Amino acid sequence: MVNDHRVTTLLGRLGGLYRDPSRVDRDASSLLKSSVGVHLTPAIAPLVENNGDTSNCLVLQGTIAIVFRGNTYQLLVDIYLPPGYPIRPPVSYVRLAQNMYLKENHPHVGSDGMVYMPYLHEWNARTHTLIEMVVAMSSVFSADPPVFTRSAPAPPPPQATAQPPPPPAYDTGIRSSNVDSDRYMQEQIEAIMAREAAEANAAAEAARKAEQEAQERERQLEAQKVWEEKKKYQLKDQVNQKILAHLQSVAADAKTMVQSDWRDQQLLKHSKENIDEEIEDNYALIQKLEENIATVDNKTTEIEKWLEENKNAKEKTVPVDDLCQPATKLHAQMLDLSSDNAAITDALYFLDRAMYMGHVDCTTHLKSVRKLAKRQFLVRAHLIKINQVVIQKGRAQY
Numbered sequence: 001m002v003n004d005h006r007v008t009t010l011l012g013r014l015g016g017l018y019r020d021p022s023r024v025d026r027d028a029s030s031l032l033k034s035s036v037g038v039h040l041t042p043a044i045a046p047l048v049e050n051n052g053d054t055s056n057c058l059v060l061q062g063t064i065a066i067v068f069r070g071n072t073y074q075l076l077v078d079i080y081l082p083p084g085y086p087i088r089p090p091v092s093y094v095r096l097a098q099n100m101y102l103k104e105n106h107p108h109v110g111s112d113g114m115v116y117m118p119y120l121h122e123w124n125a126r127t128h129t130l131i132e133m134v135v136a137m138s139s140v141f142s143a144d145p146p147v148f149t150r151s152a153p154a155p156p157p158p159q160a161t162a163q164p165p166p167p168p169a170y171d172t173g174i175r176s177s178n179v180d181s182d183r184y185m186q187e188q189i190e191a192i193m194a195r196e197a198a199e200a201n202a203a204a205e206a207a208r209k210a211e212q213e214a215q216e217r218e219r220q221l222e223a224q225k226v227w228e229e230k231k232k233y234q235l236k237d238q239v240n241q242k243i244l245a246h247l248q249s250v251a252a253d254a255k256t257m258v259q260s261d262w263r264d265q266q267l268l269k270h271s272k273e274n275i276d277e278e279i280e281d282n283y284a285l286i287q288k289l290e291e292n293i294a295t296v297d298n299k300t301t302e303i304e305k306w307l308e309e310n311k312n313a314k315e316k317t318v319p320v321d322d323l324c325q326p327a328t329k330l331h332a333q334m335l336d337l338s339s340d341n342a343a344i345t346d347a348l349y350f351l352d353r354a355m356y357m358g359h360v361d362c363t364t365h366l367k368s369v370r371k372l373a374k375r376q377f378l379v380r381a382h383l384i385k386i387n388q389v390v391i392q393k394g395r396a397q398y
Contacts, residue, residue, distance in 0.1 A: 004025075004028065004029040010044055011024060011025055013044065014057070014058065017056075018081075023086055027129060028042060030130070031060065031131050032060070035216070036131060036134045036135055036223055037131070039062045039063045039064070040062035040079070041060070042061075044057070044058060044059065045057070045059040045080070047091060057082055057083060058081045059078055059079065059080045060130075064077055064138055065138060065216055066141045067138075067142045067221070068145050072217050075094065075146075075147065076096065076097055077093065077094055077115075078093045078095055079092045089120045089128075091114070092115035092133075093114055093115065094113045094147065096113070100148070101147065101148055102146060103145075103146055108141075108144070117140055119132070120133065132230070138223075138224065139224045139228070142224075331390070333386055334387065334390070337379050340375075340376075341376060341379050341383065344372050344375055344376040344379065347372055351368050
């Protein structure tokens with residue numbers, strides 16, 4: 001769409017007031033070229049904010065059509081595009097004409113004429129437009145007009161003034177009378193034709209205006225239907241999105257719950273298997289313990305029987321060397337080596353005591369200790385080696 005040159009010129013005069021002047025130019029031009037904004041004119045006017053700040057901005061002034069009780073009326077409005085537009089919504093005011101007044105406590109118009117509507121409250125720079133805003137204003141104000149009129153007092157009727165009677169006509173002759181009569185008739189016919197032409201023109205103008213109003217009303221109703229249909233689809237889409245989000249949330253929660261229950265089920269199954277294994281192990285342990293108890297009882301009985309049998313037997317003297325008998329030759333060597341090791345340790349101890357008591361001199365003590373220590377080292381090394389061999393044989397047997 002070609003932009004309106006009036007809007008482009010005014011935006012050039014405003015300089016860098018708007019962050020996106022091309023968007024402002026496009027939106028304002030679209031509204032001015034549409035059927036709902038055909039009676040609006042762009043201008044520059046100061047806008048007073050609620051905090052007291054004042055800034056010159058683009059304003060669209062004029063009228064918008066509303067339909068009330070079957071009749072079409074033009075409502076004066078000012079639509080300001082504030083510096084933050086399109087992020088900020090437009091600021092609209094209802095203006096008053098002669099003998100017109102604002103309704104008190106109107107749900108959508110303040111006492112200063114400022115317009116408050118859900119469409120402005122829900123303004124979104126990506127989805128909302130000025131044309132839809134004007135259509136919404138027309139729809140809202142058609143249902144409840146924000147202004148009313150008061151009839152002005154009728155002026156007093158003009159006082160009648162006495163008019164002098166027309167001068168009497170005198171008959172000047174037959175010819176002049178006929179001429180005057182023809183002229184009078186001609187004038188009457190022309191007056192009648194002029195009046196009929198004026199009435200016909202007035203009727204045609206009224207018919208044209210009625211047709212234009214009907215077309216305007218149809219366009220307004222069509223635009224309102226389009227806006228309502230779009231609003232319905234938007235609400236439907238929002239409801240569908242909310243329902244979809246809710247269902248997705250419920251599905252996610254259900255999935256999480258099912259996964260948690262499945263993990264709990266797997267843990268319970270694994271725990272049951274562990275418990276069954278422990279029960280089997282405990283049964284086996286109980287059986288083994290019962291066998292051990294039976295074995296202990298049997299051995300206890302045998303020991304008690306042996307004690308009872310040998311209670312009165314004479315004590316037999318067993319030699320000390322027979323108390324410990326090695327099982328193998330390696331064990332016999334380990335026993336001999338252990339004896340030698342203990343004997344060398346005792347000899348070293350008594351050598352120390354002898355030198356301390358003064359019975360042995362230091363030189364003799366050192367020689368004896370060196371000899372015994374060398375002997376003990378060999379004994380212990382041999383003993384360690386035999387022990388390793390015995391351990392390896394024992395492991396091999398098992």
